[in-house]
Amino acid sequence: MKIDTKKRSVSLPESADMMMVDEVRQALVEMHGRSDKRATIDFSRTNVIDTSIVQLVASASKSFAGLKLTGLDGKPYAARLTALVEGAV
Amino acid sequence: MAAPGLDTFIQEANELLETIGRKVLDMDNVADDDDDELINDIFRTAHTLKGSSGIFELTGIQSTTHILESLLDALRHHEIEFDPVMVDVLLDGFDKVKEMVEVIEDGGDHTEVDVSDVIAQVQGLLPDKEEEEFAEIHIAERSQGDWLTNDARQAAFDAANDGDGSLYGFVMNLEDGIFNFGIDPLRLFDAVLSLGEVLYQEVDASGVPPLADLDPYNYHLQLTALVAIPTANHDQFIEEFDMVAELGEVWYFHSGGATTMDGSAALAVEASGEAIEGIKIPLGPVHEDFLDECAELLAEVDSLAGDAWRERLEGLAHSLPAMLSLTNPDALIHHHAGAMQRYIAQQENGSADGVKQAAVILRRFDEALRNQTAFAVSTTIQSTSTQGAAPATPPGGDDAASASVEGPAEHAIHAAAVDEGSQCLLNIAHTGEMFGKNAIYLPAIQERVGRIGRTMAVACAALGVRDAELQESIAKLFALDEDTAAALVGGALGNVHKALDSLVKVMAGAATVAPAVAAKVEQRGSADRRQGDRHDEKSATPTKRRQRKEAVFGQTIKIEQTHLDQLMEMVGEMVVAKNALPYFERELTTRFGVPEAAAELRERSAVIARISDDLQNLAMRMRMLPVSHAFSRFPRLVRDTARKLGKQFALEMTGDTVMLDKTMIEAIVDPLIHLVRNSMDHGLEDPEGREAAGKPAVGNIHLDAWQEGNHVHIRVGDDGKGIDPDKMRISGVSKGMITHEEAASMSDTEAQNLIFRAGFSSVEKITDLSGRGVGMDVVARSIANVKGVVKMTSKVGQGTDIVLTLPLSLAITKVLIIHQEGQVYGIPAQDVMETISLTPSQIGYSGGRPIIAHRNSVLPLFDLSACFAQQETTLNGVKGEMRVAVLQLGTMRVGLIVERIERDMDIMIKPLPPTLQDLPHITGGSILGDGRLLFILNTEALLDGGEA
Structure with a gap:
């Protein structure tokens, strides 16, 4: 996992799950403490995610005015996450 | 081919079932206060069994144990x-x-x-919940109207082509602690969706809080879908939800109307919406005491001034690190405790105004812990995190390890560590169960087991116990990858479970904590000492004391019995080889003329003899088991038989820790069962009969064991009606076993001992318990087969005692070495009462047979050579002194005249070669130290022939 506080982005590893969900959450909370405008979660390296990550994305989308998800192309979970962030479901 | 590890499962299952059986019997006897703990204990053991069976997909055991668990669960939650x-x-x-x-x-x-009777019986005891309890899964069928709650769903439903009635709409509303079970709800959701064509799916995240409030380990989604599922997949649709049985609410509608699924699914009822009990984890004494502290503090919130109240709050903070370090990180309580610790740390540096807020948080925390439901304290924590608060201690990990030494008094740490170990076992059992249902995948298993390993490492460090085996088995589990075959994963998980089980037993037996811990505990302040005292009081409940007394576990390994047999055999060979040294020592002097070398050899021989004796004793001890292995079945047997006979019995057992060779224990079980059944069936009267005889209505049965020298005695006694010698005489005559004259000349004891004759039964009524006339003689013969002796004493109206006297071990036998006609023989030393010398003048005759008066009784004499020849003993013409071995054979004592008596010796009896096995007088052979062959006499057969 890679956290870039300047770019306000978190790049998730190949398999993102409960093992690192709290670490990601804390990074996002820290970013949120500085500004609640935008944050990016990068899934370009991530093949597998679990429910805790989906929840985290849903939570982050409620906290940041502009939550951006990148690297979703071709990922099996892309539609679900996009729908969550867009509030379509 | 059997799955890897199945043998281990079978062995473990038998041990668990034995434990369960013993504890279930205790339910009748324990005081009310101890009931909860006992039932919890049984429940946990049953749950472990269920979990282990899940690893091997033994669905029958899983489901039956689950049903029985339901009864235990209802009991422990006082629902019935x-x-x-x-x-x-x-x-x-x-x-x-x-x-x-x-x-x-x-x-x-x-x-x-067939377990249908069991199901029916349990259902009968849970009349209000029978269907809910026995539905294989907790899913409910509802109307489609319940599902069609918004336009999007309605549109999807309208658009669906439901010609064949295969449309299913469902809602998964799972418990917020579902992650703790290693279940990934979306993975399950996708598995169900894959069964058919997805027409609508909805991941409702409205319940997910914003980041600051999010506990990422709690589940907040609701999943809904509409799927067209082919008829062939209907059952699988239901089965997929099995993995979340009891962990939430799943309901569905089926557009085809009444469900076409199997009956088990139709048993489902609507979930009540109450908190799910399945995720609760029993609290240990540290947690319970902490909650008591919380309760006391809350009770005083109005009466204590702000500073005083905060001081008490800080007192609580002292207890938290220990509670955290000894808490399974998988338990919700761990998260709550971690949050509370952070909060209190902040309050210590906060203002007095925070006290009021602290009371609110504390109350919620207290409730959450007691109910083990989630609560959100994180908002407060986050909002105060900028006030320069002490850094939060992360749950688990190294900080937790160091925190453990700050825990309460050592006994509380000990009890808590064992309790946590038990909970980890429960957790692994859960994991195994989920894995058996394909409901959890390897990374999740590894994560959970890893956390358990860290928890145990902390607990073991606190107790000074080594957990290397557990950590090694965990490392092996971590070495697997997702491509590993399921059976291997199951086996590895089973090994972790086994290692943890052993570790918990070791921890239970660990009497002290590590010195460093004890020293630090000693340095604690008086407040903590008070708390320690309270722990002491609490932990010293009768059940705790009993459990600690029983918890005599050590570090053990399991060895195949054949290896022990081989070891014993080799020790026997060594004993024989050692026996050769004295012969060689004599030869050195008499034949080779080097007495100095003989003296040197004598010294060396003494050392070898001592080591050999120690090794022999050790090898014998390794084969020893406590008599409780034979006794443990009798409480159940007596209980069941009492119900069957309509009698009342009290069984008292003593000496069940006396050790006996495993082979011997196996050999005495059936005879003991027969003796106890005889006591219950024939010896002890029914309540009316006992009261008429002036006795208490409850008949007493005693089962006692004690050791004397190289023998163990086991007594089966009762205070029943005893054996009437007159009835025995009448019965003996009527059966043609004895003549009227013999009956008249018999002593009462001899008449009572007729019971040991083949085919004798004084009871007219034959029951299925005993009284078939094949009992006591078989008992006597079985005991004789293991070189034991049966002795009975009975008094009319007072009861009967039967004592079995058994050698400690069959493997090495002490024999008396005798010489006859140039050959060396051994007589089992247990048969030999004494050796005496006789002169012809001391011998008299009765009916032509030689006898002597010896120790106030008449001793018949037999000559060994005459016995070999199957001739009657005549001592005509014998001159000089004769050597006699006085033998005790059953109830009879006889004198055996031999040419020469040498000495006694430990030998290992070997079976005879096939060509010699028809010799009735010889039971086996051995090699003496000088190479001579030693035949072991079967004295009973020998004297039967001699008598004939």
Whole structure:
């Protein structure tokens, strides 16, 4: 996992799950403490995610005015996450 | 081919079932205060069994144990009152599980064991919840109107082509602690969706809080879908939800109307919406005490001034690190405690105004812990995190390890560590169960087991116990990858479970904590000492004391019995080889003329003899088991038989820790069962009969064991009506076993001992318990086969005592070496009472047979050579002194005249070669130190022939 506080982005590893969900959450909370405008979660390296990550994305989308998800192309979970962030479901 | 590790499962299942059986019987006897703990204990053991069976996909055992768990669960949550009949139901139920294990062991299909009676019996005890409890899964069928709650759903439904009635709409609303079970709800959701064509799916995240409030380990989604599922997949649709049985609410509608699924699914009822009990984890004493502290503090919130109240709050903070370090990180309580710790740390540096807020948080925390439901304290924590608060201690990890030494008094740490170990076991059992259902995947298993390993490392460090085996088995589990075959994963998980089980037993037996811990505990302040005292009081409940007394576990390894047999055999060979040294020592002097070398050899021989004796004793001890292995079945037997006969018995057992060779224990079980049954069936009167005889209505049965020298005595006694010698005489004559004259000349004891003759039964009524006339003689013969002796004393109206006297071990036998006609023979030393010398003048005759008066009784004499020749003994013409071995054979004492008596010796008896096995007088052979062959006499057969 890679956290870039300047770019306000978190790049998730190949398999993102409960093992690192709290670490990601804390990074996002820290970013949120500085500004609640935008944050990016990068899934370009991530093949597998679990429910805790989906929840985290849903939570982050409620906290940041502009939550951006990148690297979703071709990922099996892309539609679900996009729908969550867009509030379509 | 059997799955890897199945043998281990069978062995473990048998041990668990034995434990369960013993504890279920205790349910009848324990005081009310101890009931909860006992039932919890049984529940946990049953749960472990269920989990282990899940690893091997033994669905029959899983489901039957689950049903029995339901009864235990209702009891422990006081949903039903205890009724003695429940003991019978549980015993019957676990008997069925044992039968299943036996079937598996024999390679059969265990699901063919009929458990319908067990189900019906448990259902009968849970009338209000029967369907809910026995639905294989907790899913409910509802109307489609319940599902069609918004336009999007309605549109999807309208658009669906439901010509064949295969449309299913469902809602998954799972418990917020579902992650703790290693279940990934979306993974399950996708698995169900894959069964058909997805027409609509909805991941409702409205319940997910914003980041600051999010506890990422709690689940907040609701999943909804509409799927067209082919008829062939209907059952699988239901089965997929099985993995979340009892962990939430799943309901569905089926557009085809009444469900076409199997009956088990139709049993489902709507979930009540109450908190799910399944995720609760029993609290240990540290947690319970902490909660008591919370309760006291809350009670004083109005009466204490702000500073005083905060001081008390800080006192609580002292207890938290220990509670955290000894808490399974998988438990919700761990998260709550971690949050509370952070909060209190902040309050210590906060303002007095925070006290009021602290009371609110504390109350919620207290409730959450007691109910083990989630609560959100994180908002407060986050909002105060900028006030320069002390850094939060992360749950688990190294900080937790160091925190453990700051815990309460050592006994509390000990008890808590054992309790946490038990909870980790429960957790692994859960994991195994989920894995058996394909409901959890390897990374999740590794994560959970890893956390358990860290928890145990902390607990072990606190107790100074080594956990290397557990950590090694965990490392092996971590070495697996997702491509590993399921059976291997199951086996590795089983090994972790086994290692943890052993570790918990070791921890239970660990009497002290590590010195460093004890020293630091000693340095604690008086407030903590008070708390320690309270722990002491609490932990010293009768049940705790009993458990600690029983918890005599050490570090053990399991060894195949054949290896022990081989070891014993080799020790026997060594004993024989050692016996050669004295001969060689003599030869050195007499034949080779080097007495100095003989003296040197004598010294060396003494050392070898001592080591050999020690090794022999050690090898014998390794084969020893406590007599409790034979005794443990009798409480159940007596209880069941009492019900069957309509009598009342009290069984008292003593000496069940006396050790006996395993072979011997196996040999005495059936005879003991027969003796105890005889006591219950024939010896002890019914309540009316006893009261008429002036005795208490409850008949007493004693089962005692004690050791004397190289023998163990086991007594089966009762205070029943005793054996009437006159009835025995009449019965003996009527059966043609004795003549009227013999009956008249018999002593009362001799008449009573007729009971040991083949085919004798003084009871007119033959029952299925005893009285078939094949009992006591078989008992006597069985005991004689293991070189034991049966002795009975009985008094009319007062009762009967039967004492079995058994050698400690069959492997090495002490014999008396004698010489006859140039050959060396051994007489089992247990048969030899003494050796005496006789002169012809001391011998008299009765009916032509030689006798002597010896120790106030008449001793018949037999000559060994005459016995070999199957001739009557005549001592005509014998001159000089004769050597006689006085033998005790059953109830008879005789004198055996031999040419020369040498000495006694430990030998290992070997079976004779086939060509010599027809010799009735010889039971086996051995090699003496000088190479001579030693034949072991079968004295009973020998004297039968001699008598003939």
